[in-house]
Amino acid sequence: MMSIESSGEQPGVVCPGCGGSDIGMAQVRSAFFHEDRLVVVEDIPALVCAGCNEQFYDDQTVVWLDLLRGAGFPTERARDELRVPVFSFRDCLMTEAET
Template sequence: MMDVEHQPPAVCPRCRCTVRPAMVRTDIWANDHLYIVEDVPAFICDGCLEQFYDDDVTDALRRLNEDGFLSIVPCREILVPVYSLAGEVQRARSSR
């Protein structure tokens, strides 16, 4: 049983839908580097899909970020394509 500080909000504060516990993946940008952290305990809103973390998880993510991810070994690496939306926005504006 979870104690009060680890329980999810009764409903999502944004959309008022049900919130459920889940393991998620989150990304953190720091100094122009992208870090992906997996196996993060969270609470997810079934309506808007917003993710919420309890205090312990938030603190652990903050510490990882502050130490530049030096205290943890990556479990794998991935190649991530990067796209620019600039041309798409111009195309959408000119088609109006």
């Protein structure tokens, strides 16, 4: 199970994945590519389906994410920074060929 904080069902919301209506709220973290940058947004209020674990956002959250993207995910509004390792699949193939 995922460690999500559930606060009850959301009436009238249907899962786009399986059509189920047992939908709860959770705070999720998601990564977005914006031009050449990778940005992470935390504490996104997401709707989570109890049936298939599909995560989706309500209209208001989508608008808010669009606004943030439209602003170019301004660094001065970021709470924190992550260093992320970058891998190339090409390296995997080369390692495979050497052995």
